[in-house]
Amino acid sequence: MTPVAISVDTPEESRDLCQRVGYTFPFLSDRNGDVIRKYDLLHKGGGEQGRDISRPAEFLVDRTGTVRWRNLTEDLRIRATPETMLEAARSLR
């Protein structure tokens, strides 16, 4: 399973984050929020200085491009745990 992170951050901001924390999976930059809008995840004015950002959400997509598991948290403090996501990924096999 390949994790892919998506936010409105610039590639440079994400590169800094990856270098600081040591993430090695792809971080994609959706600067204008087009993909975030496509997935209906836009949190209007949710960011710093009223910037539009993505709400937290996770989707597991299988080989055919079908969503097999998703998590739309109701509280941005509470995210899916790595265990939950790995469990979902195991179900693909």
Place this chain on the structure above:
Amino acid sequence: MSRLISGLLLVFIAAFSYVYFFSRWPVTRDVPWTAFVLFVVALALMISGLRRTPRKVIASIVMVIGIAFMAFFTFGTLVGTRMLPASHGSPAIGAKAPDFTLPDTNHRNVTLSQLVAAPGANGVLLIFYRGYW
């Protein structure tokens, strides 16, 4: 007066220890009970301080600041972080994930349909996040 000040300090310690420390683990993050326990102790200290001091006016002001901060924290953690869009149009389980192409940290374009079809890739986990600014 010293009990009042200690109580007020404890209010701040309760809130900041949650934000910078206890929010790291689900057991202390999901319900901010560490802050609430400390708030109760802080409130008891402030009430006891208010009873003992002859300087009622300034003591009342300290207490109002403490209570206002506790209310702000409680609202922020229990209500504020739940103010999220409904996302009714978000792809449900069994639906096709909308395809997209976005640049990675090296400005190379990455396409979802190519990622999922890549040999050895047993599924792709899309993690949308708020950004770290």
